[in-house]
Amino acid sequence: MSDFHTMLEDLTPAQRDEFVRTLPEKEKAELSQFLVETQDIWNPLAGPQTEAKDSQADIVFYGGAAGGGKTDLCVGLSLTEHLKTIIFRREATQLTGIIDRMTELLGGRDGYNGQEKIWRLDGRQIEFGSLPNPGDETKYQGRPHDFIVYDEISNFHETQFRFTMGWLRTTVQGQRCRVLCAGNPPTNSDGDWVRKFWGPWLDPHHPDPAKPGELRWYYSMEGKDLPLTNGDPVVLSEGKTRPATPQEVEDPLVEVITPQSRTFIPSRVTDNPYLMGTNYMTQLQALPEPLRSQMLHGDFTTGQEDDAWQVVPSEWVRAAQRRWVKHPAHRILHSNEPYNSSYFPQMTSMGVDVSRGGQDESIIARVYDREFFDTLECIPGHFVPDGPSLGAEVLKLRKNYAPVHVDAIGVGTSVVDWLDGQNIQVEPVTGNSKSTMRDASGMFKYRNRRAEIYWEFRQALDPKGGSRVCLPPDGQLLADLCAPRYKIGEGNVIQIESKDDLKKRLGRSPDKGDAVVYAAIDSPLHFAPPASAGRGGNKHRVKRGASWH
Numbered sequence: 001m002s003d004f005h006t007m008l009e010d011l012t013p014a015q016r017d018e019f020v021r022t023l024p025e026k027e028k029a030e031l032s033q034f035l036v037e038t039q040d041i042w043n044p045l046a047g048p049q050t051e052a053k054d055s056q057a058d059i060v061f062y063g064g065a066a067g068g069g070k071t072d073l074c075v076g077l078s079l080t081e082h083l084k085t086i087i088f089r090r091e092a093t094q095l096t097g098i099i100d101r102m103t104e105l106l107g108g109r110d111g112y113n114g115q116e117k118i119w120r121l122d123g124r125q126i127e128f129g130s131l132p133n134p135g136d137e138t139k140y141q142g143r144p145h146d147f148i149v150y151d152e153i154s155n156f157h158e159t160q161f162r163f164t165m166g167w168l169r170t171t172v173q174g175q176r177c178r179v180l181c182a183g184n185p186p187t188n189s190d191g192d193w194v195r196k197f198w199g200p201w202l203d204p205h206h207p208d209p210a211k212p213g214e215l216r217w218y219y220s221m222e223g224k225d226l227p228l229t230n231g232d233p234v235v236l237s238e239g240k241t242r243p244a245t246p247q248e249v250e251d252p253l254v255e256v257i258t259p260q261s262r263t264f265i266p267s268r269v270t271d272n273p274y275l276m277g278t279n280y281m282t283q284l285q286a287l288p289e290p291l292r293s294q295m296l297h298g299d300f301t302t303g304q305e306d307d308a309w310q311v312v313p314s315e316w317v318r319a320a321q322r323r324w325v326k327h328p329a330h331r332i333l334h335s336n337e338p339y340n341s342s343y344f345p346q347m348t349s350m351g352v353d354v355s356r357g358g359q360d361e362s363i364i365a366r367v368y369d370r371e372f373f374d375t376l377e378c379i380p381g382h383f384v385p386d387g388p389s390l391g392a393e394v395l396k397l398r399k400n401y402a403p404v405h406v407d408a409i410g411v412g413t414s415v416v417d418w419l420d421g422q423n424i425q426v427e428p429v430t431g432n433s434k435s436t437m438r439d440a441s442g443m444f445k446y447r448n449r450r451a452e453i454y455w456e457f458r459q460a461l462d463p464k465g466g467s468r469v470c471l472p473p474d475g476q477l478l479a480d481l482c483a484p485r486y487k488i489g490e491g492n493v494i495q496i497e498s499k500d501d502l503k504k505r506l507g508r509s510p511d512k513g514d515a516v517v518y519a520a521i522d523s524p525l526h527f528a529p530p531a532s533a534g535r536g537g538n539k540h541r542v543k544r545g546a547s548w549h
Contacts, residue, residue: 041105042076048267049073052180053081057215059165059179059262061153061198068267070182074149075102078126082147083175085126086140088164090155092117092130098151099128131156134507137163146170146177153181154191157507190506192479197225201264203475212266217259228259309485311454311496316461317471317481324470327372345369347399351519353511354390354412355381362390363515364397370522372470376477376512387414394419401525403427405518427523429453431499439494440465447495454484454496457520471516480513 044050049069052062053076063070075098078085089095095117102119103109112119119126127145131137137160144167150156168177186194195202200210208227210216218225219234219241226241228234233244233256241257248254306314345368355362362384364377377397384390394404394415406416408428419426431450438445440459446452461467471477483506485497503509 042072042079044073044076045069048265051213052265052267053077055213055215055263055265056261057178057263058260059181061181061183061194061201061262061264062267063182063184064264064266064268070267071098071101071151074098074151074180074182075105077180078147078149079105079121079124081176083124083172084145084170085124085147085149086129086143086145086164087126087149087151088129088131088156089151090130091132094152095128095130102126131160131164134159134504136160140164140167143167144169146172146175148179150179150181151183153183154186154194155183157190158193158197159507190479190483192475196475198262198264199475210263213263215261215263217261219257219259231259231261233258306482307485309487310482311484311486312458312461312481314478314482316458316463316467317478319463320461320467320469320471321473321478323468324373324472327470345372347402349519349521349523350394350398350402350404351515351517351521352390352394352404352406352412352415353515353518354407354410354415355379355384355511360509361511362393363511364394365512365515365519366397366402367519371468373472373516373519375472376474376515378512387411387416387418390415391418391422395422395424398424401425403521403523403525405429405521405523407431407514407518425523425526427521429518429521444488444492444494447489447493450498451486451494451496453517453521455486455494457517460520474512477512477516480510481516483510483513 044053048062049072052060052073062068062073074087078087079102087095087098089098099112103112106121111121117128119128129140134157141163146168148165148168150161153161165179168179170177183194186192199206200208200214200216201212203209215231217228217231219228220226221236228241233249234241235244235248235254235256244254244256249256347366347368348370349367351363351365351367353363360381362379362381364379366374366377368374377393379390379393384393398404403425404419405427406412406419406429408416408430413428416426416428429449431448433449435446435449435452437452437456439455446455459465460469471481484502487495489495497505499509499514
C-alpha cells in the first residue's frame with residue numbers, strides 16, 4: 001500500500017483519478033481502506049457526531065437543533081470514508097457554505113471543477129447537486145454513489161428524496177453505502193413527511209417509539225414503508241413476509257427483499273465545543289417561538305409556521321384531530337361496547353379521490369353526523385384499476401344511503417357512471433366548474449367549485465364558530481389539508497391553488513386532503529332513509545321512482 005502512496009504523490013488530481021479508475025476492483029477496495037486509515041484531515045466530535053459516524057444504519061437523520069455540526073459530518077464522511085459522494089441542497093446557492101468548509105479542511109480548491117460542481121481527490125469524487133423544482137431529480141438518474149447526503153432534509157420533497165436515494169450503490173467490494181440526512185424540524189407543512197418517515201423517533205404519539213440511535217428496519221411496498229423486526233432478507237408470500245431461505249437468496253428468479261435500516265440521532269449546539277465558545281447560543285435563545293424551540297432544542301412537536309396565504313390553518317386541523325379520540329362516535333364505531341339504540345352516528349356523506357394509476361392510491365373518506373370523519377380507506381391503484389372495482393369498494397363501506405362525492409375529473413368519471421348505474425346517489429365534484437355561493441360573511445365570491453368546497457371546509461373548522469369537526473390523527477392528512485394556498489382576486493373573489501399547481505409545488509398529490517374535503521360537502525339526500533334503518537343502514541330499501549336502494 002505504501003507503493004500506492006508514492007505513486008499518488010507524483011500525480012496531478014486528474015491523473016490520480018484516471019489511475020484509480022483503471023485499478024482492479026480488489027485494489028480499489030484496498031486503496032479505499034488505505035485512505036481511511038491514513039486520513040487525519042477530519043475527526044468527529046465526541047458524542048452525537050461520533051455516534052452518527054459509527055452508526056450502522058443505512059439511512060441516518062442527524063441533527064434536529066442548530067449548531068450540532070451537521071455540515072462538518074457531511075463533509076468529513078465524504079472526505080474520509082467514501083469514494084463517490086453526492087451532497088444535495090434544495091437550491092444551488094445553498095451549497096456555498098459546504099464548499100467553503102471543504103476548502104477550509106483541504107487548504108485549497110485543488111481538484112475542484114466549479115462548472116461541473118465535482119471535487120476529485122486521490123480517487124474520491126464529491127459531487128454537489130441541487131433539486132429546486134419537482135422533477136429535477138431525474139437529472140441524477142443512473143448516477144450511482146456510495147454516499148448520498150441531503151442537507152436540510154425538510155426542504156426537499158419526499159418524491160425527490162426517494163427517487164435519488166434509489167441510486168445508492170457501488171461496484172467496489174467492501175465499500176459501504178449509506179445515506180445521511182441532516183437538518184432541523186420543518187417550519188411548514190411541506191416538510192411534514194420527515195416527521196412521518198422518522199415517526200418512531202419524532203412522533204410523540206407513535207405506537208412503537210424508538211430511542212435515539214436505535215435501528216429500525218423497513219421495506220417499501222405499494223408506496224408504503226412497512227416495518228420488520230430485523231434486517232434479514234425476506235420474501236413475500238400470500239401478501240405477507242417470511243424469512244428468505246439461503247437457497248432463495250442465491251436464486252436470481254426469486255424476488256428477495258433486503259430491508260433498509262434507519263435511525264435518528266439528535267444533536268444540539270451544546271454538543272459542539274467550537275460554537276459554545278461564541279455567542280451562537282445566545283442568538284438561538286433570542287429567536288421567537290416556535291423557532292426558538294425548534295432550533296435550540298430540535299423540538300419536532302412545536303407548531304410550524306403557516307404560510308400567510310394557507311387556506312386551512314394547521315392548528316385548526318390539529319384541534320380537530322385532538323377532538324377525534326374523545327368523540328363518542330369513535331368509541332361506538334371502533335370498540336366492542338354494546339349497541340345503544342338511542343344513539344348511533346349516521347353516515348351522512350362520503351368522499352372519493354380516485355387514483356391516477358401506478359402507486360397512486362384511491363382514498364375513501366366517510367363522515368358521520370356531518371362532523372365525525374372516520375379513518376381513511378387507502379386502496380392501491382392496481383387493486384381498483386377501473387370504475388366498477390372502485391365503486392364496489394365504495395358500496396362495501398357505504399351506510400345510511402349517504403351521498404357519495406367523487407372527483408369527476410378524468411378517470412373519476414367512470415366511478416361516477418358506475419355508481420349512478422347502481423342507482424346510488426353520487427355527486428360529481430368538478431373543481432373548475434362555476435360556483436354561485438359566497439362565504440359566511442357574504443363579502444366574497446368563489447372563483448370556482450374547488451375554491452367553494454375548500455373555503456367551506458375552512459369555515460367548518462374555524463374555532464370561532466364552535467367547530468365540532470373531528471378528524472383522524474393522520475400526519476399525511478394534516479399535511480394535505482394545510483398545503484393549498486389562496487389569493488383574493490379582483491371583485492373579492494377567492495381563488496384556491498389548482499390541484500395541478502399544488503402537485504408541482506409539493507412533488508406529490510394531496511389525495512387524503514381532497515377526499516376529506518369532498519366528504520365534507522353537505523348534499524341533501526335525494527330520499528330519506530326509514531327510521532327503522534338502524535345500525536345496519538343499508539339493510540332497508542327505499543323506493544326512488546322505479547328503482548330500489
